[in-house]
Amino acid sequence: MRLLAILILVIFIAAGVVLGALNADLVGYDLAFAQVHLPKGAALLGALVIGWLLGGLTAWLGVSMGQRRLRRRQLHADKKLSSKP
Amino acid sequence: MNLMSVLVPLVPAAFALGWWSSRRVGARRSGAEVSELSSDYFRGLNYLLNEEQDKAIEVFLKLAEYNRDTVETHLALGNLFRRRGEVDRAIRLHQHLVSRPGLSDAMKTVALLELGEDYMRAGLLDRAEALFSDLVAMDAHAPSALRHLIAIYQHERDWHKAIEHARRLEVMTSEDEAPMIAQFYCELAERSRQHGARAEARDYLRQAFKCQADCVRAFMLTGRLHAEDDQHVEAVTAYEAAIQADIAFTPEILPPLLNSYARSQQMERAEVFLREMLSRYHGVSPVLALTQLYRQRDGERASIDFLTSQLRLRPSVRGLMALIDATMDKIEGEARENFLILRDLTRKLLEGQAMYRCSRCGFGAKAHHWQCPSCKSWSTIRPIHGVASE
Known part of the structure; x- marks a missing residue:
């Protein structure tokens, strides 16, 4: 299982290197406050990484907020129980 | 093809992938993901807690078949086999674990310790001694290994080695x-x-x-x-x-x-x-000793008076028997017959009675032992205080 994962990772890295080399020409972005010029491959990779990170962050925030809500409810229930004679 | 037309489908896909992987990690951490494997594990644990070891073994065997990499399950199984007295199976299982390639050093030493305990249980003390000595030399689970070594030397009555290893244990654990x-x-x-x-x-x-x-x-x-x-x-x-x-x-x-x-x-x-002891000790032994002393010094009457007064304060079958023995000569006829029956009864009552009990494991004994034959603790066997005993 671990070997397969390493193999797939190596294939993707190799593909990334090849695509990066084939698409080395620069593309320009106008971000309104600044203009950036990046190689096409790097722009693609950057967009993917940012998308992946944003997805992860959203899910993490969702889970942790849910857990916090649960914990608060539990604390509230505990207090109620302990206040009962 | 335009770069944007590639990015438009890829970025949401990356977002979805990131979202999914984060949820997965979160779920695993919070324990929300209860796999079939862990439910089986808890089922086995439940059987163990209910003292249904046969069923627990069945569940753990199934678990071990599903996942051959789970060392802990194998260790639990080996432990169960040993506790059930199936020492040969426990030995085979632990030997197999020890010889398994790719096992971490920490797990290997745990398996070695377990194997040593199997050998001890099987009475193969020389093999157990060699294993535990190796573990001590490797400084892996050394306190447990030292305790087992001390137990082996006690069994072999090699007191010098037992002292040497007990001193090492003292230094190691500060106990x-x-x-x-x-x-x-x-x-x-x-x-x-x-x-x-x-x-x-x-x-x-x-x-x-x-x-x-x-x-x-x-x-x-x-x-x-x-x-x-x-x-x-x-x-x-x-x-x-x-x-x-x-x-x-x-x-x-x-x-x-x-x-x-x-x-x-x-x-x-x-x-x-x-x-002076009478005030501090509540057993019957000093009373009987003083009765004997008064009989020799002051005569039968004084000793019987003393014994009777003490028996009112601390009733005891042993004391009653001494009183019957002392008064037997003075009684004749039907009363004597009755006293003989009473004496036999008290003797039988004392014969079946454990006089000592281990304060640690509850083992009952008729004679005193410095080391408990059951739990092997020292100086824990003490006289039982009660009406029928001390």
Whole structure:
């Protein structure tokens, strides 16, 4: 299982290197406050990484907020129980 | 193809991938993901807690088949086999674990420790000793291995090695093993005494006192050595010190102490000491000793009066039997027959009674042992206090 994962990772890295080399020409972005010029491959990779990170962050925030809500409810229930004679 | 037309589908896909992987990690951490494997594990655990070991073994065997990499399951299985007495299966399982390639060092040492315990259970003490010695040398699970080694040396009665390893354990864990080491020295002293090496025995007793200044057994052995050398005054001092060290051992100490009092003609001292004991010790032994003393000194009537008054304060079957024995000569006719029946009854009641009990495991014994035959703890067997016993 671990070997397969390493193999797939190596294939993707190799593909990334090849695509990066084939698409080395620069593309320009106008971000309104600044203009950036990046190689096409790097722009693609950057967009993917940012998308992946944003997805992860959203899910993490969702889970942790849910857990916090649960914990608060539990604390509230505990207090109620302990206040009962 | 335009770069944007590639990015438009890829970025949401990356977002979704990131979202999914984060949820997965979160779920695994919070324990929300309960796999079939873990539910089986808890089922097995439940069987174990309900003392249904056969069913637990079935579940754990199934678990081990599903996932051959789960070392913990194999260890649990091996443990179960050993506890059920299937030592050969436990040994095979642990040997297989130890020889498995790619096992981490930590897990291998755990498996070695378990294998050592299997060997001990199977009575293969030499193999167990070699394994535990290796573990101590590797400094892996050394305290457990040392405890097992000490148990092996106790079993083999190799007291010198037991002392050496107990001292190492003391240094390693900072736990006080001095009372146990004192018992080992007492065993050596007893052996030397039996072989006639009295000076050597006294040396060992000195070592025992160095370990535990109030070691009852060492005091008793000192008294016995003095008594055997006809030094009864010194013997009395040692026996009295033994009682002062632990009053619970009074029934064991009183017979030789009374003998030494008589041999050294210190019966006044005996009376003072026994009278003082009556207030501190609630068993019947000092009462019986004083009754004996009064019978010899003041006659039968005084001894019976004393015994009767004491039996009202502390009722005891042993005391009652002594009273019946003392009054038997004065009774005739039908009352005598009744008294004989009563005497037989009390004797039978005492015959089936355990006089000592281990304060650690509850093992009951008729005779006193310094080491509990069941849990192997030292100095935990004590006289039972109650109407039918002490």
